[in-house]
């Protein structure tokens with residue numbers, strides 16, 4: 416009798432042996448002044464939604480909160496990777512959010528059967544799913560930049576100590592956070608899970624694609640895990656006095672290199688990106704900003720020693736950026752610190768290359784931009800200022 420009852424409960428979707436669980440996230444992506452994407456991964460297929468509430472002191476259950484869904488051509492979709500775009504937000508405002516996933520236990524024809532729901536306990540004492548939208552009128556801005564971590568956890572944890580809870584507004588991962596993307600798990604174990612533990616539920620990270628993130632089976636699912644406001648790995652945003660331009664330099668060697676197994680087409684890609692960049696620098700938002708900071712993983716530096724990828728990126732992007740009054744370009748890739756003044760490169764602006772064992776900690780206020788280069792022990796190794 417008990418067995419029969421259990422089978423009946425399973426059929427009704429009332430009980431399943433293993434309830435749906437969130438295994439990665441939630442983490443914030445593509446946060447702009449009016450929108451944000453909430454990301455998470457469940458251990459089994461589920462239909463998901465996000466509820467949003469302003470951080471105004473009311474109980475989350477005070478009123479019905481608006482729900483947002485993941486849809487495709489008008490239809491809510493279910494799966495294990497949940498990417499939910501929240502729209503209609505106000506700039507520079509704090510919001511709370513909850514995530515819910517209803518397990519899909521069966522699909523037969525057009526019928527879908529559901530099981531348990533995994534949801535955020537918004538009444539819990541440690542509920543802290545709160546983030547701020549970007550604010551172009553923000554007076555003080557703090558951000559950090561890490562790169563070339565190559566999934567090394569000790570290094571990542573040490574350098575993330577530059578993140579200051581309640582003070583750091585944004586985090587940039589400037590490429591090569593992993594060495595290859597053969598599986599979904601590598602992205603999470605490599606750096607996303609650590610980011611979630613430290614800050615990514617409350618503060619967004621913006622991923623700059625490095626040449627190593629272009630490699631492996633899951634490299635083509637890049638935007639599934641790291642959506643952007645443009646639908647491309649290159650994008651812009653304005654926060655405080657800074658207009659940020661994030662560029663994707665693609666791979667480092669010529670497209671014909673045997674290492675790419677005939678899959679590389681980065682010359683054409685960089686040319687397409689340059690056409691987009693031209694429009695970006697002509698925009699009023701870019702022109703009117705006090706500062707313009709470019710992030711690109713591979714620095715086009717090194718004269719005759721520069722490899723094809725960064726060289727071609729320089730040829731595509733410098734003619735455009737050199738007319739755009741760029742404050743500084745932040746790069747990585749070489750695993751070695753260098754500060755490249757315009758007389759040593761083809762750029763009309765300085766290029767600050769961060770090493771693989773330091774983080775950049777930037778502070779923007781009415782005095783200008785101060786960038787400290789901080790090592791794994793927390794010591795300041797170099798400081799650069801921009802007016």
Ligand SMILES: [Fe+2]
Nearest residue numbers: 591625626748
């Ligand atoms: Fe690299």
